[in-house]
Amino acid sequence: xxxxxxxxxxxxxxxxxxxxxxxxxxxxxxxxxxxxxxxxxxxxxxxxxxxxxxxxxxxxxxxxxxxxxxxxxxxxxxxxxxxxxxxxxxxxxxxxxxxxxxxxxxxxxxxxxxxxxxxxxxxxxxxxxxxxxxxxxxxxxxxxxxxxxxxxxxxxxxxxxxxxxxxxxxxxxxxxxxxxxxxxxxxxxxxxxxxxxxxxxxxxxxxxxxxxxxxxxxxxxxxxxxxxxxxxxxxxxxxxxxxxxxxxxxxxxxxxxxxxxxxxxxxxxxxxxxxxxxxxxxxxxxxxxxxxxxxxxxxxxxxxxxxxxxxxxxxxxxxxxxx
Amino acid sequence: xxxxxxxxxxxxxxxxxxxxxxxxxxxxxxxxxxxxxxxxxxxxxxxxxxxxxxxxxxxxxxxxxxxxxxxxxxxxxxxxxxxxxxxxxxxxxxxxxxxxxxxxxxxxxxxxxxxxxxxxxxxxxxxxxxxxxxxxxxxxxxxxxxxxxxxxxxxxxxxxxxxxxxxxxxxxxxxxxxxxxxxxxxxxxxxxxxxxxxxxxxxxxxxxxxxxxxxxxxxxxxxxxxxxxxxxxxxxxxxxxxxxxxxxxxxxxxxxxxxxxxxxxxxxxxxxxxxxxxxxxxxxxxxxxxxxxxxxxxxxxxxxxxxxxxxxxxxxxxxxxxx
Numbered sequence: 001x002x003x004x005x006x007x008x009x010x011x012x013x014x015x016x017x018x019x020x021x022x023x024x025x026x027x028x029x030x031x032x033x034x035x036x037x038x039x040x041x042x043x044x045x046x047x048x049x050x051x052x053x054x055x056x057x058x059x060x061x062x063x064x065x066x067x068x069x070x071x072x073x074x075x076x077x078x079x080x081x082x083x084x085x086x087x088x089x090x091x092x093x094x095x096x097x098x099x100x101x102x103x104x105x106x107x108x109x110x111x112x113x114x115x116x117x118x119x120x121x122x123x124x125x126x127x128x129x130x131x132x133x134x135x136x137x138x139x140x141x142x143x144x145x146x147x148x149x150x151x152x153x154x155x156x157x158x159x160x161x162x163x164x165x166x167x168x169x170x171x172x173x174x175x176x177x178x179x180x181x182x183x184x185x186x187x188x189x190x191x192x193x194x195x196x197x198x199x200x201x202x203x204x205x206x207x208x209x210x211x212x213x214x215x216x217x218x219x220x221x222x223x224x225x226x227x228x229x230x231x232x233x234x235x236x237x238x239x240x241x242x243x244x245x246x247x248x249x250x251x252x253x254x255x256x257x258x259x260x261x262x263x264x265x266x267x268x269x270x271x272x273x274x275x276x277x278x279x280x281x282x283x284x285x286x287x288x289x290x291x292x293x294x295x296x297x298x299x300x301x302x303x304x305x306x307x308x309x310x311x312x313x314x315x316x317x318x319x320x321x322x323x
Numbered sequence: 324x325x326x327x328x329x330x331x332x333x334x335x336x337x338x339x340x341x342x343x344x345x346x347x348x349x350x351x352x353x354x355x356x357x358x359x360x361x362x363x364x365x366x367x368x369x370x371x372x373x374x375x376x377x378x379x380x381x382x383x384x385x386x387x388x389x390x391x392x393x394x395x396x397x398x399x400x401x402x403x404x405x406x407x408x409x410x411x412x413x414x415x416x417x418x419x420x421x422x423x424x425x426x427x428x429x430x431x432x433x434x435x436x437x438x439x440x441x442x443x444x445x446x447x448x449x450x451x452x453x454x455x456x457x458x459x460x461x462x463x464x465x466x467x468x469x470x471x472x473x474x475x476x477x478x479x480x481x482x483x484x485x486x487x488x489x490x491x492x493x494x495x496x497x498x499x500x501x502x503x504x505x506x507x508x509x510x511x512x513x514x515x516x517x518x519x520x521x522x523x524x525x526x527x528x529x530x531x532x533x534x535x536x537x538x539x540x541x542x543x544x545x546x547x548x549x550x551x552x553x554x555x556x557x558x559x560x561x562x563x564x565x566x567x568x569x570x571x572x573x574x575x576x577x578x579x580x581x582x583x584x585x586x587x588x589x590x591x592x593x594x595x596x597x598x599x600x601x602x603x604x605x606x607x608x609x610x611x612x613x614x615x616x617x618x619x620x621x622x623x624x625x626x627x628x629x630x631x632x633x634x635x636x637x638x639x640x641x642x643x644x645x646x
Binding site: 022 | 429
């Protein structure tokens with residue numbers, strides 16, 4: 001069964017979502033950001049999680065879209081907080097409209113995300129909503145840590161990994177957990193799937209960090225080395241700083257957190273240190289560790305092996321992607 | 324039974340609310356704004372609504388706090404959007420911390436508001452959450468209209484009344500409806516109570532508009548005439564503009580939307596036009612109409628008259644207040 005079988009299931013539902021009409025200045029930005037596209041990984045994960053336990057995916061389409069609306073809400077507010085001009089190559093909402101519209105449209109999106117969950121089985125509703133809310137708060141915590149790290153001089157690798165767990169991985173985990181619960185799984189299986197998703201999410205984000213430095217400019221779609229230019233404390237940089245000898249530490253100190261006359265030279269100098277320290281294979285090893293750990297959780301889920309195949313396939317796609 | 328009987332019921336619960344710990348930059352602003360005080364009308368309305376139908380208010384305290392947390396979330400984001408420096412005489416969150424903290428802390432508050440509702444009876448949960456979400460979206464719509472009106476030249480009185488209904492009144496209505504539902508009322512009675520609350524909310528906001536112009540500076544606690552100085556399109560101004568003769572229209576046009584060399588002179592000139600046009604008694608009449616209409620809905624609720632007394636008392640307090 002191909003991944004497109006599942007994507008097709010929710011694509012129409014996503015296009016048909018109604019967020020509201022008046023005032024248009026409140027609702028048009030929601031349609032805009034939801035229309036910018038993206039990988040739509042989260043609803044796909046929910047349907048794949050449900051399909052481990054049921055063939056009846058129809059009732060799961062609408063709740064599966066909750067995490068996609070929530071994810072886009074976080075993008076909308078994060079872009080404003082980060083003052084990002086572009087999202088998927090288009091103007092961000094605060095640029096196209098204004099910051100106040102971005103705040104308020106985002107607020108309504110969070111409300112709409114909740115609403116997508118209210119039709120699920122009454123006996124699951126409170127539990128699912130508690131888990132969704134906990135996840136939502138964790139995503140906010142992750143974003144706050146991420147912003148805090150920008151101005152903190154000492155960020156440990158453990159802190160960084162916890163930040164990406166909160167900011168990115170827990171929502172992927174919840175998307176899978178949600179699908180499992182709605183598909184009729186046990187709480188235990190739902191939790192294994194959640195942990196599978198968290199592991200894939202961590203690996204996915206580290207892959208993102210790696211692509212930023214070692215990706216191919218043509219396929220990556222973003223400026224290669226952007227994290228280095230903006231002094232972002234990624235796993236690569238934090239590991240390099242922890243392992244650098246005095247000479248390498250001096251090179252990093254000369255470039256990171258300093259005004260940049262020549263961005264390309266900065267990227268080259270920092271990447272040279274990464275290369276000397278084998279940061280790339282070390283990162284790839286950590287990605288692989290998370291991946292293998294995630295797979296162990298998937299293996300423990302009581303569902304037919306055949307049905308786990310699309311989840312394997314998606315996980316591999318996410319980790320081997322070049323963009 | 325005194326109103327303080329009900330206030331005492333939820334005060335401890337409000338003080339005991341836990342929003343989260345880490346990062347402190349995310350959660351400290353929530354404790355700060357929730358600690359600034361306020362009239363706490365919304366949880367009071369929920370308990371009064373429930374008490375029409377039950378004596379067992381214990382399980383209703385926690386859900387009753389949802390609208391208070393939600394209300395403070397809207398204040399937090401609204402203050403940022405309005406660039407207000409002060410809230411209840413203290414620095415606003417975006418001033419004390421920064422705009423990004425205000426955005427993200429507000430987002431988490433919305434999540435926490437939802438969480439306070441998840442323990443209610445499973446058979447009511449979906450319905451209550453749908454009504455809460457609808458109300459939450461309407462409050463956002465009201466704020467967006469309010470911001471839109473700042474730059475629109477033509478705002479009708481009907482549009483203004485609809486804006487304050489959305490921005491202020493529907494949440495008071497929902498607080499009562501929530502109490503009724505949790506207390507075991509019929510859907511019909513819950514809806515009458517909702518409409519009672521909406522009417523009181525409209526009257527309450529018009530009273531606010533009136534106090535801004537005709538309040539006593541000592542008891543009002545805010546600068547009298549602030550709405551006139553800031554060109555706010557209130558019911559008073561819109562009615563005056565609609566009823567002004569050419570001379571009065573010229574006076575208004577000379578002062579509204581113009582740079583102000585002398586704020587006091589502006590307030591005096593605009594108030595003089597209001598006085599000539601009897602704007603104050605006209606506003607008082609509309610307040611009274613809303614109040615009487617609200618009371619009719621309260622009368623139709625199938626509950627003992629004795630139990631309706633505190634709601635009468637609170638409504639009167641809100642409408643006769645001087646601050």
